Amino acid sequence: MKTLKPEELLAGLPLENEMTFSAPWEARAFAIAVRLSESGVCTWDEFRRHLIDEIGKADKVRAHGWVENGDGYYVYFLRALEAVLREKGLVDTSMLETRMRAISEADHDDHDH
């Protein structure tokens, strides 16, 4: 992912033809959030409260001039998505990490063949 300094973000604009998403996972995370709010699993406002919270935390870190782990809007977006699912008791962190391990091991096995 491209990380830009704030000055660079505002330089050389406007970018009329820039892409909506910079990686497929961003689009996927966005679509999951939209789908969950469409189907009433959570409301968009519930999700947004977490998004504001995650962005606020990242802003504080930036305001102190510290380097933040994982720059980029969709990183906060994904954190907010996880937070709302945790709050609803639907997906917790250990469940997620177990599944991540399983997927990466399965991928690894595929590559060995």
Next chain:
Amino acid sequence: MSRNHVTVPTGAALRVKALEAILEEKGLVDPAALDPIVDQYENKVGPRNGARVVAKAWTDSAFRKRLLDDATGAIAELGYGGPEGGYLVAVENTPKVHNLVVCTLCSCYPWPVLGLPPVWYKSFAYRSRAVRDPRGVLKEFGVEIPVDVEIRVWDSSAEQRYIVIPMRPKNTERMSEAQLAELVTRDSMIGVGLVKAQA
């Protein structure tokens, strides 16, 4: 190798894949429903919708009035609505007032008329400076607003989203609504651009 530390973006891609798998298993998300959503926001919903709204407002004074009174209702006349489209407010640029839109807390943006926000709209730099130093920010976008023009900054929220109706440029009297819509840029509807005067 430690698996506790997840790096971005490869970690993020894996995280989303795992999340999707769990949600599918729980019957909460059908993966087949996700591609149409991505397609919708990547290809179908975008600033061209807003440009049509602006061009109609320029050519149809009754529509312009309805738009300024109740933007949500007015854009529905053109078939636009849906998520993040509620509580839309249209603010009009005039020779005395220039409007600029920001969302200081996150990224509230009128999806049905402008699509998803550009990267810089979500950046810390824009969110933190648009309110404090709108003229400075506009200058970086190449927009010089005369000192006697008031700049109004609108901070979006869950309750209200904004679309700027830019000023119609000179020498466009003979253009059709469709031709006018071609002139309207996304940036001009956020207030960081102007619609260029025609020769």
